Amino acid sequence: MVIEKDILSLKDVAELCGTTNSNVSNWRTRDSKFPAPFTETAAGPVWKAEDIVTYLQKKFKDEYDAIASGNLSSKRVAVIGRARGGKSFFISRFVYDRKGFITLFCGNNKDKTACPIYVKISEYITLESFVFHSNFNSIYSGEEENDDELRELNARVTALLDHSYSQDNVAAMKEIEATIAEMRKFEEKYSSRRNSNTYIDTYQRPSDFCKSLLRSCKLGTIEIVDTPGVSGNVEAAKISKSDIYIFVLRPDNSDEATTLYKIVESIKADVATSKVAFLYKTEGIYSSKEEYEEAREEVHEDMAAYNELFEGLKGNIISTDIDLLNPAGHCIAFPTMNKVNLSFQEEIFLEDVSKKMIEAFKPMDESERDASFAQLISSNEDAKGFVIEIMRNIPAHDLGTSDVTYSTDAVISGNHDRVMTKDNYRFHNDLRTAYAKESRLLNDYFSTFKAEDYPEEWKQIIIKYVYRKLSASVRADRGLGVGTHPWEEYPARTMLIEESIFADKILEYIADEDERxxxxxxRRALRESNISSATWNCVGCINDEDSLTKLAIVKECLLNVRVSSRQEMVLCRYVGGLRKIAQYRILEKLE
Structure with missing residues (x-):
């Protein structure tokens, strides 16, 4: 269902439903639940698109049973850079209501919201909105501290939380900004406690540029993570599992190189196997393609200096394959952007950006690497043993070290929902942290392999291949369940985590069942594990060999591993399962 209008006429509703005008008129007169018109015009009644969508979802709920196809996938973009670097202007080119987006999120040379903003863009979205999320009140309590100012702030946070505000509600955004500023003061005051997980989700219709990306890559959603203005402090968990990392740089900032080095050093593990782009600000107006080409060359020369900056982060075998450490090879000239109109230079710029994103979003062709690895295994009698040795020596995570044991009973009593938002982002946030830990562990381990210790080319090929396969597998969410509800994440990571936690029950319930x-x-296996959902009819199960094998491996190898927290369980059973399936497939190639 792709809706490109905020307001629908009776004819629009009929076309949307694949029926006739008279049928819609019948629904209107005979069905008391049919929404009232937004207004009456000379041409007839019109409705808000969101009201019609809600009505249709309820009307056809019992008739609609999703057979998951996995076509509505999602891709993630992380945008990193200082305040006043042009991040919000850049992101605004992806959304339909550019002016409204800039009004809310552009800080005019300051960090406006001081928290991450997750921009979710889809053709399924009918009206722009934003939602404020924070666990501040669960960490800082005015009652516990006997602090009247904190009590007042707790009340302000509660009043703002989890409400959907329309994009034109500037007053609500100003109150959120002011509240976050006060929250930061208390986080400094009680510095011994962890900072809150505070962020804003905004739901946006796509611009024509973004719509083209969505359709050419067959995507349901593009999520852009706008990090707060930074001075070298970027939490890897906030931007984890992004498909492309975009760094926005300004040449007029003397601290830019130092800042970039700090950022790259802190997130290198997470970005190691991802695509990257460095947007380097240029000044001036370019009236021809030739002038823009000259600017590109100048940017390339300037970015070459950053290659030298990262020499200290190289020095190991896997670093030669990391795009992040080669800025000059992945830079794009970032021109001055107009607030409203799309200029000639921006059109060329967006073409360059589009190429980078399509490269990141399209499935990687690993056939050449796989063939090279297979040839090496068959021709070198020592290669198999070396592969096994590398994988056997990967360190284990420190799990279950506290006196507390966290079990599936704790998950059952936790009253989880299968959808990220309805679960209050609990499993979703656990996954971010778990993925960051896994990425760091793999990167730290494989970074110990130095060229001087392994001078043989065949060993270096194997080291790079195994690292790439393990890292890519952990990044690629995999599971049997797929949700097709318009408002859930794609892939349905929360449900896939729950699927892995209850791997034994899932396998038992679907055993010997026909694929159809x-x-x-x-669904029954999850429901009986106390996983709730208002949209079970939107859940399908695909008969995917890798996902079935992953669950079997989790059942045999990971269900009995002792863990001390929900986050550790996610790290062990879901992220661990993703790594195990990659190891299993590599071992298959040795036979």
Whole structure:
């Protein structure tokens, strides 16, 4: 269902439903639940698109049973840079209501919201909105501290939390900004406690540029993570599992090189196997393609200096394959942007950006690497043993070290929902942290392999290959369950985590079922594990060999591993399962 209008006429509603005008008129007169018109015009009644969508979802709920196809995938973009670097202006080119977006999120040379903003862009979105999330009140309590100012702030936070505000509600955004500023003061005051997880989700219709990206890459959603203005402090967990990392740089900032080095050093593990782009600000107006080409060359020369900056982060075998450490090879000239109109130079700039994103979003062709690895294994009698040795020596995570044991009973009693937002982002946030830990562990381990210790080319090929496969597998969310509800994340990571936690029950319930009838047993296994959902009819189960193998490995190898927290369980059973399936596939190639 792709809706490109905020307001729908009776004819629009009929076309949307694939029916006739008279049928819609019948619904209107005979169905008391049919929404009232937004207004009456000379041409007839019109409705808000969101009201019609809600009505249709309820009306056809019992008739709609999703057989998951996995076509509505999502890709993630992390945008990193200082305040006043042009991040918000850049992101605004992806959204339909550019002016409204800039009004809310452009800080005019300051960090406006002081928290991450997750910009979710989809053709399924009908009206722009934003939602404020924070766990501040669960960490800082005025009652516990006997602090009247903190009590007042707790009340302000509660009043703002989890409400959907329309994009034109500038007053609500100003109150959120002021509240976050006060929250930061108390986080400094009680510095011994961890900072809150505070962020804003905004839901946006796509611009024509973004719509083209969505359709050419067959995506349901593009999520852009706008990090707060930084001075070298970027939490890897906030931007984890992004498909492309975009760094926005300004040449007029003397601290830019130092800042970039700090950022790259802190997130290198997470970005190691991802695509990157460095947007380097240029000044001036370019009236021809030739002038813009000259600017590109100048940017390339300037960025070459950053290559030298990262020499200290190289020095190991895997670093030669990391795009992040080669800024000159992945830079784009970032021209001055107009607030409203799309200029000639921006059109060329967006073409360059589009190429980078399509490269990042399209599935990687690993056939050449796989063939090279297979040839090496067959021709070198020592290669198999070396592969096994590398994987055997990967360190284990420190799990279950406290006196507390966290079990599936704790998950069951936790009253989790299968959808990220309804679960209050609990599993979703656990996954971010778990993924960051796994990325760091793999990067730290494989960074110990130095060229001087392994001068043989065949060993270096194997080291790079195994690292790439393990890292890529952990990044690629995999599971049997797919949700097709318009408002959930794609892939449905929260549900996939729950699927891995209850791997034994899932496998038991779908065993011996025909591929066309495994949806209901899959849902039943989750429902009986106290996983709730208002949209079970939007859940399908795909018969994917890798996902089935992953669950079997989790059942045999990971269900009995002792963990001390929910986050550790996510790290062990879901992220651990993703790594195990990659190891299993590598071992298959040795046979």
């Amino acid at each position: 009838s495994i949806n209901e047993p899959y």
